[in-house]
Amino acid sequence: MPALDMPLDQLKEYRGRNPRPADFDEYWERALAELKATDPQVELVPSEFQSPQADCFDLYFTGVRGARIHAKYIRPKNVQEPHPAVVQFHGYSGSAGDWSDKLAFAALGYSVLSMDARGQGGKSEDVGGVKGNTLNGHIIRGLDDHPDNLLFRHIFLDTAQLAGIALGLPEVDPSRVYAAGGSQGGALTIACAALEPRISKLAPVFPFLCDYKRVWEMDLAKDAYQELRDHFRRFDPTHEREEEVFTRLGYIDLQYLADRIQGEVLMFVGLMDSVCPPSTQFAAYNKITAKKDLVVYPDFGHEGLPGSSDKTMQFFMRD
Template sequence: MFTDLPEAELRQHRSDLCEPSDFDAFWADTLAEARSCGDPVAATPVSTPLAGVDVFDVTFPGFAGQPVRAWLRVPRGAPGPLPTVVQYVGYGGGRGHPLENLLWSAAGFAHLQMDTRGQGSGWSRGDTPDVAAAGPQAPGMATRGVDDPRRYYYRRFLTDAVRAVDAVVDLPGVDPGRVAVLGHSQGGAAALAAAALAPRVRAAVAHVPFLCDIPRAVTLTDSAPYREIRDYLAVHRDREEQVRRTLSYVDGVAFARRATVPARFSVALMDEIVPPSTVYAAYHDYRGEKELTVWRFNGHEAGGIDDDAAAVDFFLAALG
């Protein structure tokens, strides 16, 4: 069933997100610190049975210089340098197996699939720990360090997402002038942040992005990951204000207000995990050229392979 406002009202919905006054300084300082430390980017060839794709095991410095893993897949023998897609993974997943997710390299792109720190055991394996200390939290990642924006999990994750764009330009086969970002759900949140914060990004695709218009989302759905925030506040009743403040630093609506590259969004009107109005909120506030595909009879899977096919066309047009 439909899970949110009627479609006509969704087309008019705007977020009332109140950004912190130091939002831009917060992210500028965070990224400056990350860029000042860490080992160089490393890419090691991986032996696979693939006849048409070369795979590299990549390690790059993420938040605070901490090592983050990724797979780089490059079409074998393609004349380079190539248009490049940096992909971020949905909640609970990691970079997976080197033989998975071959669409982008098969379509002629260099493809970096970033691992997700501390995740990768829900449905797709990962190899990157989240080494930061955190206080009390609800089960899952959405409230890890949520009492303090500087200790919050998603500060680290979104910094990793930006640093993946920084790192990819030094990798084999990559055209540094043609880099795009892509993600679904949690990955869509990362794509919006990277579109706003990473100067090398030339286009973005955010399918049913998580972490948008968060205060509204928490009151509309009973599903995780937003449910984790509600569960935390149900116990820590006196911390609502500070939790809201922390979340405002990672809200996709704030990133959308700062992003200017061409972007493609998708939204699913029967999505019980990411409320449709929260996607519309980010889409409406997005500053760059944009398009939105509405899937009326789908849930959080959104358009599935149809979204993927449209994303390929979108990036071919945007990157050449």
């Protein structure tokens, strides 16, 4: 079998390379306290797109630091309540996408809440306000400021807040709220279930934002991780701050949030993934202590994984 990364038996034992900040737990407890103190001010606006199967709304809420966050909310018609719900997250730089691709879950009697990550391709707001580079790249946004100002900290908290909104909807069964997404969406799926442990099932596909130092050492700081290379070239060309930079990135490294997950996990990985290297994904998966299973695609990279959507749907339908 061709190999991009470690052999599979080593991947199953790999525990990650990126430094974990000494105050990691305090960092996230402080972040969750900020989230708890934030009034979401939820607003539902009927969408122009409607369906015989479901009512469709633009859902807005206020995230940490005052940003208004947008999600598409699809609520099935004529189904028994309370019913299950899925919170969905998109890939890096993208958006919640079309309404139509969410109707399959609505046909099953599930509500769907699909979030636009702040400052990316949808309608969510990025309020900014950090020192340092803001030209390109959300991983490094706020890296030269206080760690509490890292942009992905705020985006991770947005996922938990959206899940909390879903859990509180009167039409939703709070024991059956699930999370799903691929790439950045897979990362945000893990973040969501880690920071809102009432998520009962999650299906991350080749998650991004794991084990940054491993990405660097594999010389794969390109494509979605190009901003890591750009940051060093522009702001630390002799790497005097390398350990400091990777340690600070550890605050938003999902391998260190993974052990907070309590829901059941079904994860998907392609062993030829040169965008989000398999070892980085295993660094997170191997730290999950909840019930979990992994679907491995030996010949696939960062691309559509045949059957993954069907397997995710069947996973969610299984009681």
